[in-house]
Amino acid sequence: MASLHITRVKREFREVVSSEEAQKSQIKIEIIDESDLTKLKGTVIGPPDTPFEGGTYILDIRIPDTYPFNPPKVKFVTKIWHPNISSVTGAICLDILKDQWAAAMTLRTVLLSIQALLQAAEPDDPQDAVVAKQYKGDPELYRKTAKHWAQTYAGAPKTTDDAEISAKIDTLLQMGITETKAREALSTHSWNLEAAVDSLFT
Amino acid sequence: MAFDSQESQTSSVGDYYESEEEEEDDYKYFEEEDLMEDSETFSKENSDPEWYEHSCMPSQEVWSIIKKEVCQLSQDLQVTDPIARLLLYSTKWDKSLAVSKFNGDKNQFFIDAHIHPSKPKRQPLEPCTECPICFSSDDANYQLYCGHSFCCDCWISYIISKLERGVSLGIECMDCDVLMGFEVIDTLLVKRSSVIRRYYQLALSQIVESHPLLRWCPGRDCDMVFAVKEPLPKRIQCTHCNLATCFQCGEEYHSPTDCESFKNWLLKCRDDSETAHYITSNTKDCPKCSSAIEKNGGCNHIRCTKCSFDFCWMCLSAWAKHNNEYYACSRYQADPDVMKAKVTKAREALKKYIFYFERWDNHHKSLLLEEETRFKIQTRIKEQVSNGEGTWIDWQYLLDAADLLRKCRYTLKYTYPRAYWMIGDKKHLFEYQQAQLELEIENLSWKVERATITDRADLERQMAVTEIRRVTLLRDFKHY
Ligand SMILES: [Zn+2]
Ligand SMILES: [Zn+2]
Ligand SMILES: [Zn+2]
Ligand SMILES: [Zn+2]
Ligand SMILES: [Zn+2]
Ligand SMILES: [Zn+2]
Ligand SMILES: [Zn+2]
Numbered sequence A: 001m002a003s004l005h006i007t008r009v010k011r012e013f014r015e016v017v018s019s020e021e022a023q024k025s026q027i028k029i030e031i032i033d034e035s036d037l038t039k040l041k042g043t044v045i046g047p048p049d050t051p052f053e054g055g056t057y058i059l060d061i062r063i064p065d066t067y068p069f070n071p072p073k074v075k076f077v078t079k080i081w082h083p084n085i086s087s088v089t090g091a092i093c094l095d096i097l098k099d100q101w102a103a104a105m106t107l108r109t110v111l112l113s114i115q116a117l118l119q120a121a122e123p124d125d126p127q128d129a130v131v132a133k134q135y136k137g138d139p140e141l142y143r144k145t146a147k148h149w150a151q152t153y154a155g156a157p158k159t160t161d162d163a164e165i166s167a168k169i170d171t172l173l174q175m176g177i178t179e180t181k182a183r184e185a186l187s188t189h190s191w192n193l194e195a196a197v198d199s200l201f202t
Numbered sequence B: 001m002a003f004d005s006q007e008s009q010t011s012s013v014g015d016y017y018e019s020e021e022e023e024e025d026d027y028k029y030f031e032e033e034d035l036m037e038d039s040e041t042f043s044k045e046n047s048d049p050e051w052y053e054h055s056c057m058p059s060q061e062v063w064s065i066i067k068k069e070v071c072q073l074s075q076d077l078q079v080t081d082p083i084a085r086l087l088l089y090s091t092k093w094d095k096s097l098a099v100s101k102f103n104g105d106k107n108q109f110f111i112d113a114h115i116h117p118s119k120p121k122r123q124p125l126e127p128c129t130e131c132p133i134c135f136s137s138d139d140a141n142y143q144l145y146c147g148h149s150f151c152c153d154c155w156i157s158y159i160i161s162k163l164e165r166g167v168s169l170g171i172e173c174m175d176c177d178v179l180m181g182f183e184v185i186d187t188l189l190v191k192r193s194s195v196i197r198r199y200y201q202l203a204l205s206q207i208v209e210s211h212p213l214l215r216w217c218p219g220r221d222c223d224m225v226f227a228v229k230e231p232l233p234k235r236i237q238c239t240h241c242n243l244a245t246c247f248q249c250g251e252e253y254h255s256p257t258d259c260e261s262f263k264n265w266l267l268k269c270r271d272d273s274e275t276a277h278y279i280t281s282n283t284k285d286c287p288k289c290s291s292a293i294e295k296n297g298g299c300n301h302i303r304c305t306k307c308s309f310d311f312c313w314m315c316l317s318a319w320a321k322h323n324n325e326y327y328a329c330s331r332y333q334a335d336p337d338v339m340k341a342k343v344t345k346a347r348e349a350l351k352k353y354i355f356y357f358e359r360w361d362n363h364h365k366s367l368l369l370e371e372e373t374r375f376k377i378q379t380r381i382k383e384q385v386s387n388g389e390g391t392w393i394d395w396q397y398l399l400d401a402a403d404l405l406r407k408c409r410y411t412l413k414y415t416y417p418r419a420y421w422m423i424g425d426k427k428h429l430f431e432y433q434q435a436q437l438e439l440e441i442e443n444l445s446w447k448v449e450r451a452t453i454t455d456r457a458d459l460e461r462q463m464a465v466t467e468i469r470r471v472t473l474l475r476d477f478k479h480y
Helices: A004-017 A107-119 A129-137 A139-153 A163-174 A179-188 A193-201 B002-007 B021-033 B037-041 B059-077 B081-090 B095-103 B106-112 B152-164 B182-188 B193-210 B259-270 B273-279 B326-333 B336-386 B392-413 B415-421 B424-449 B456-476
Strands: A027-033 A036-045 A056-062 A073-076 B054-058 B141-143 B149-151 B214-216 B224-228 B235-237 B244-246 B283-285 B292-294 B301-303 B310-312
Touching: A004 A027, A004 A036, A004 A107, A027 A107, A036 A107, A056 A107, A129 A139, A139 A179, A163 A179, A163 A193, A179 A193, B054 B059, B054 B235, B059 B081, B059 B095, B059 B193, B059 B214, B059 B224, B081 B095, B081 B106, B081 B182, B095 B106, B141 B152, B149 B152, B152 B182, B152 B193, B182 B193, B193 B214, B259 B336, B259 B415, B336 B392, B336 B415, B336 B424, B392 B415, B392 B424, B392 B456, B415 B424, B424 B456
Parallel strands: none
Antiparallel strands: A027 A036, A036 A056, A056 A073, B054 B224, B141 B149, B214 B224, B235 B244, B283 B292, B301 B310
């Protein structure tokens, strides 16, 4: 008999594939290697009326051998600007992936909860302090930044003109900074070019 | 049930509070010397400020204390033992709190105690025989009080995964926050004796750690637990490893210093760089955080290793002020009083600490030497007895003297942290009594070292006087 965590993954994989949400291509789960079912690739589509709308977010899912008694380890592979997700590592701060996990939950529950997190952030329990501060202090700037990241990294449709943003990034590129670093520095410093330069060169 | 099997090994709770034989010994000094004629009329606590009702037991005996507390509550509230145990667990073994919460919003109390689920069940589970975790229908399902039902194998794997993470009493249902009581654990783990043992082992440590009237003996590999009737910063002494501990904070027994001051004192002592730097002449104190800084090389731009403050070695002001005009600092030197006052203050603080530390450390070392003295006395008595010069009983007073000396020296050592943090008139009085105690202890020490040639009556008089000084100081300067 196969061990419990593998039996569960097989069953849950079928559950996600046949789910209503998968039919509407809102969530997806893929097996990377048939011989190793402990590593999976998840996909969540950015929900409507959010800065992430239309973006495709890839998740790295690891199943511990104590699954489902312990939660799966999930992180974002696609870069994202969100208070509960690290803009650097992709680590997610979500209660059900920690102490609120219950063995009766499934990968489908996890993917839907992550999608719900994109819909409603919880800035009081932040993973990324900088993003959380911006979210609370300057929501308009937060939306703008998050949207820019969604268009850049998650392939969200371009709906706004980012000429100003592009110009600032270009300035940093000419100073020899990589594009990722430039975007991170500018986002962190509220798109203030001077402050971003200071942070990069001190 | 595991709980019952524990009980058979233990005696009744009443036995724990036995009389303190060691304490009794101390009284004879008063009685013999007539120095306190009315000592017998004093209650134990009045005559001995260190007296503290406590018991020391092998940890397994804690189960019968817990069982008794659970039984009392279950009778008072007319609930089952498992319910009473969960209620006590939620109030950290505070029975009166449990009773008042029970008589208040009982439903909320049951939710807080994780007896009732905090959220209603997400969906009614279909009446199927298949386990929702492993999808197998081979095994019989076990249903918890909340209605959630899984197969026994899954429950067991789940419990094991929790135990591996150090959770025992706090194990909840796999699908809601209802706690699994002992009777559930016992039923599910009936065939897994090693897992059940691990569960109760973890549960026991958690109970002792959360119970306000219990404390583990901090002795290395010691399995004893202390039980008191009232939590106080007083001495508990292990009957197994002999360690003397403060019940309140769990540190070494530190009367007449209070727990907070003693903790601060230990922190100060651990940071002994302060002491070392004092010896080196090339040190100054950081003007910002007062830690001692050693100057290496000729550069006068100093950065504090502790707080990273950049300052000038010569005038002790912020380095930023001299960024462009280095010699501007002579301006500050022109006002030497300001600088001197700054330096002196920090220096004085350090000197004060060194003063108390040296005495604390000296009495600590003497205490270790007193240990040797006792051993020497023992050897000497053995020789005397084998030479036919008296019996062990005849020489017992010498060992009593050595024991008393250690006890007094111990108290004296712990007066220094107290004195260090004291201020004002109280401090003068304290240090006066401390000096008197110190004097008598040195007299006693002198006589004990020469015990075999000292007159017995003289030695016993010295013992009585020293102990009176010690007890007086402890009584006059209660630390709680
Ligand atoms: Zn099962
Ligand atoms: Zn439940
Ligand atoms: Zn001990
Ligand atoms: Zn203490
Ligand atoms: Zn310099
Ligand atoms: Zn400093
Ligand atoms: Zn200077």
